[in-house]
Amino acid sequence: MTDYATIFKDMGQRARQAANDLQAASTDVKNNLLLSIADILETNIEVILAANKKDMAQADSYNLPAIMLDRLRLTEERIQQMALGVRQLVELADPIGEIMESSTRPNGMKITKVRVPLGVIAMFYEARPNVTVDAAALSLKTGNAVILRGGKEAFHSNQCLVDLIRQALIKVQLPADAVQLVTITDRAAVSDLLRQRDYIDVVIPRGGAGLIKRIIEESRIPVIETGSGVVHVYVDKDCDANKIVPIVINAKVQRPSVCNSAETLLIHEAVANTYLPVISKALFENHVELRGDEASQKIVPAIHLAESSAWATEYNDLIMNVKVVSSVEAAINHINQYGTKHSECIITENKEAAQLFLQQVDASTVYVNVSTRFTDGFEFGLGAEIGISTQKLHARGPMGLLALTSYKYYVTGDGQIRS
Amino acid sequence: MTDYATIFKDMGQRARQAANDLQAASTDVKNNLLLSIADILETNIEVILAANKKDMAQADSYNLPAIMLDRLRLTEERIQQMALGVRQLVELADPIGEIMESSTRPNGMKITKVRVPLGVIAMFYEARPNVTVDAAALSLKTGNAVILRGGKEAFHSNQCLVDLIRQALIKVQLPADAVQLVTITDRAAVSDLLRQRDYIDVVIPRGGAGLIKRIIEESRIPVIETGSGVVHVYVDKDCDANKIVPIVINAKVQRPSVCNSAETLLIHEAVANTYLPVISKALFENHVELRGDEASQKIVPAIHLAESSAWATEYNDLIMNVKVVSSVEAAINHINQYGTKHSECIITENKEAAQLFLQQVDASTVYVNVSTRFTDGFEFGLGAEIGISTQKLHARGPMGLLALTSYKYYVTGDGQIRS
Numbered sequence: 009m010t011d012y013a014t015i016f017k018d019m020g021q022r023a024r025q026a027a028n029d030l031q032a033a034s035t036d037v038k039n040n041l042l043l044s045i046a047d048i049l050e051t052n053i054e055v056i057l058a059a060n061k062k063d064m065a066q067a068d069s070y071n072l073p074a075i076m077l078d079r080l081r082l083t084e085e086r087i088q089q090m091a092l093g094v095r096q097l098v099e100l101a102d103p104i105g106e107i108m109e110s111s112t113r114p115n116g117m118k119i120t121k122v123r124v125p126l127g128v129i130a131m132f133y134e135a136r137p138n139v140t141v142d143a144a145a146l147s148l149k150t151g152n153a154v155i156l157r158g159g160k161e162a163f164h165s166n167q168c169l170v171d172l173i174r175q176a177l178i179k180v181q182l183p184a185d186a187v188q189l190v191t192i193t194d195r196a197a198v199s200d201l202l203r204q205r206d207y208i209d210v211v212i213p214r215g216g217a218g219l220i221k222r223i224i225e226e227s228r229i230p231v232i233e234t235g236s237g238v239v240h241v242y243v244d245k246d247c248d249a250n251k252i253v254p255i256v257i258n259a260k261v262q263r264p265s266v267c268n269s270a271e272t273l274l275i276h277e278a279v280a281n282t283y284l285p286v287i288s289k290a291l292f293e294n295h296v297e298l299r300g301d302e303a304s305q306k307i308v309p310a311i312h313l314a315e316s317s318a319w320a321t322e323y324n325d326l327i328m329n330v331k332v333v334s335s336v337e338a339a340i341n342h343i344n345q346y347g348t349k350h351s352e353c354i355i356t357e358n359k360e361a362a363q364l365f366l367q368q369v370d371a372s373t374v375y376v377n378v379s380t381r382f383t384d385g386f387e388f389g390l391g392a393e394i395g396i397s398t399q400k401l402h403a404r405g406p407m408g409l410l411a412l413t414s415y416k417y418y419v420t421g422d423g424q425i426r427s
Numbered sequence: 428m429t430d431y432a433t434i435f436k437d438m439g440q441r442a443r444q445a446a447n448d449l450q451a452a453s454t455d456v457k458n459n460l461l462l463s464i465a466d467i468l469e470t471n472i473e474v475i476l477a478a479n480k481k482d483m484a485q486a487d488s489y490n491l492p493a494i495m496l497d498r499l500r501l502t503e504e505r506i507q508q509m510a511l512g513v514r515q516l517v518e519l520a521d522p523i524g525e526i527m528e529s530s531t532r533p534n535g536m537k538i539t540k541v542r543v544p545l546g547v548i549a550m551f552y553e554a555r556p557n558v559t560v561d562a563a564a565l566s567l568k569t570g571n572a573v574i575l576r577g578g579k580e581a582f583h584s585n586q587c588l589v590d591l592i593r594q595a596l597i598k599v600q601l602p603a604d605a606v607q608l609v610t611i612t613d614r615a616a617v618s619d620l621l622r623q624r625d626y627i628d629v630v631i632p633r634g635g636a637g638l639i640k641r642i643i644e645e646s647r648i649p650v651i652e653t654g655s656g657v658v659h660v661y662v663d664k665d666c667d668a669n670k671i672v673p674i675v676i677n678a679k680v681q682r683p684s685v686c687n688s689a690e691t692l693l694i695h696e697a698v699a700n701t702y703l704p705v706i707s708k709a710l711f712e713n714h715v716e717l718r719g720d721e722a723s724q725k726i727v728p729a730i731h732l733a734e735s736s737a738w739a740t741e742y743n744d745l746i747m748n749v750k751v752v753s754s755v756e757a758a759i760n761h762i763n764q765y766g767t768k769h770s771e772c773i774i775t776e777n778k779e780a781a782q783l784f785l786q787q788v789d790a791s792t793v794y795v796n797v798s799t800r801f802t803d804g805f806e807f808g809l810g811a812e813i814g815i816s817t818q819k820l821h822a823r824g825p826m827g828l829l830a831l832t833s834y835k836y837y838v839t840g841d842g843q844i845r846s
Binding site: 028032230255257368373374381387389401405418422 | 844
């Protein structure tokens with residue numbers, strides 16, 4: 009039996025040591041590092057493509073669906089995009105060292121709250137090699153060391169990318185161990201990694217519901233839950249008819265594979281007869297399959313009857329649930345029961361209904377007359393995105409650089425003691 | 428076999444429902460509730476004392492040490508103190524509803540970041556009935572529902588206190604289920620409670636290292652780790668001699684049973700011969716037993732030789748480790764290896780040493796020439812204390828009311844869609 013715990017403890021110790029060095033790095037040093045990473049990616053496109061080719065050749069044996077194959081594939085343009093993404097981080101303000109608060113207490117001691125890196129981050133993700141570069145760059149920008157665990161499908165690509173990033177670290181005289189890749193592909197090993205609480209400060213999974221669930225189950229390290237989105241659009245009785253179809257189509261169709269796209273349409277019974285046929289027609293024209301309750305089927309017979317599991321399902325596909333509800337309160341109750349606390353929308357001109365919806369719906373981002381597709385770090389103006397948190401601790405909704413920071417109190421004085 | 432999962436799911440659902448009602452409660456309503464709780468405690472002192480008497484009568488069978496017995500015991504004065512603590516919360520600003528940030532994006536949609544309650548909190552603690560009132564009051568002030576799980580030793584006291592708090596909730600027309608007590612004392616049941624991720628947003632343990640460790644191991648709900656403190660005071664070579672004894676004595680002796688008291692003294696080798704005898708003498712006079720390395724024993728023979736486990740031990744007692752170190756860097760390394768990221772102090776007049784220590788020591792609160800005993804919500808001016816977080820996510824160091832809040836984005840517009 010391989011002793012994974014020892015291997016991961018060693019990785020963790022090296023990451024912790026690197027994090028100690030990195031936290032003191034100046035903004036200039038960190039930005040030089042990012043430029044150096046962008047350069048090395050751009051000058052090694054052929055090397056990266058060759059590694060990716062190995063992964064693509066093996067992909068058949070993993071039976072990857074077409075969408076996953078597309079995510080795995082690198083091209084010259086995609087590598088240039090990765091490098092560009094790293095360069096763009098240079099422009100963002102460095103949050104580390106920021107004085108968040110400062111006060112002098114009656115006894116004369118001064119308390120200063122200073123923003124610091126989290127320390128060591130472990131990122132878990134699936135078959136997208138671009139996440140390797142993105143996760144490393146975001147971690148380094150914020151002075152954190154990172155342990156990366158990508159999908160086995162992207163093994164060669166990830167190893168190549170991490171090698172290049174480590175070369176860049178060495179070039180600017182920072183510890184290479186600030187970025188480490190887990191090369192053990194044995195799934196059982198993950199659980200040992202997730203127990204290195206002494207050396208890893210936070211675990212961030214980026215991927216499907218299965219990955220996230222497994223990590224929550226096994227981790228003894230704090231986890232930031234991201235991603236999973238059973239998102240609703242509720243058409244209220246007092247809505248502006250002109251806004252319905254554009255918002256519903258955008259929320260469902262524009263990019264159905266992502267977490268902020270809608271899965272369920274709720275419609276008030278008072279307007280269902282009038283609007284549901286129009287919305288359904290637009291959705292059908294966009295090749296969306298509809299699964300609904302009996303009331304919606306009665307209005308639009310082409311709607312299939314939904315199974316009870318449908319309401320909690322994240323399709324990430326051109327399928328949408330439809331349900332007729334009796335009130336805004338009923339819509340809110342449905343959402344709070346089946347939603348994943350991600351993004352929820354009401355289409356209404358009624359201020360009271362909007363206010364009730366905003367306040368009572370338990371989700372990171374609640375929309376009034378705006379498509380749910382905007383739940384995104386860049387769309388929110390954060391300049392970066394680590395992921396979308398669906399939990400309430402530490403960070404909620406789109407996470408920018410600040411989500412990778414913590415704080416620390418400096419207390420200075422001249423001999424104060426407590427009485 | 429009792430089906431604990433079903434019982435806890437039911438509790439969780441009722442807590443979630445209560446939390447939904449409570450989050451919309453106005454500041455006035457919440458403050459009236461707190462006053463009502465204080466009143467009901469004060470008018471039921473005899474009832475509470477009678478319940479506590481039952482616990483005290485049973486305490487022998489649990490073999491409680493004297494310090495625990497003292498914590499379990501209620502008196503008229505202590506109950507009045509509890510009520511006073513609740514009244515003081517009324518004075519604190521209500522953080523809920525605060526607009527934390529607001530911006531209008533180029534497409535015209537408005538993003539507002541609003542402070543909201545966490546939702547449902549589960550608090551685990553030991554044989555201190557006052558925590559029941561404190562935890563409930565802090566949760567209610569911040570619009571959260573709370574599930575309380577106190578020690579079995581305080582069973583009758585806790586049940587009586589929770590009954591009174593629920594009466595107060597009903598009196599002000601808020602849901603009684605906003606405060607629920609777990610009356611199942613079977614330890615195995617805890618694990619089922621810690622899996623109610625759909626209904627509980629955060630778990631906060633308040634107690635000894637054993638309790639906290641068990642909860643981290645078993646919880647599938649995010650945990651805020653609190654409390655455990657292996658705290659160091661480092662005497663640097665460039666220190667002001669007049670500050671050493673007051674700070675060391677205060678940090679070790681003033682209240683040894685609490686987490687921010689010191690466990691280990693580190694002293695620079697260049698000043699150990701001069702100062703260690705003086706510090707030791709003061710500690711011995713205060714009945715502190717010293718356990719040290721060979722170097723310290725050589726200077727002060729009355730120091731016992733420490734076992735290797737000593738450096739990681741939180742004594743919470745009149746025992747202190749002593750170690751001679753060769754530099755501030757060696758002190759920092761020792762602290763980062765054995766500390767619990769709680770509170771750490773350097774005594775120095777050297778600005779560079781102070782700066783290095785502040786930056787490199789990985790702890791919630793780092794002190795220069797100030798006793799570690801100040802790591803406390805009230806001493807920090809927060810007006811309340813939920814506990815002291817020793818993790819880096821969400822909240823670090825002394826936690827005030829804000830630690831019991833999250834945020835949510837409201838996005839409003841007039842039909843914006845993503846292109």
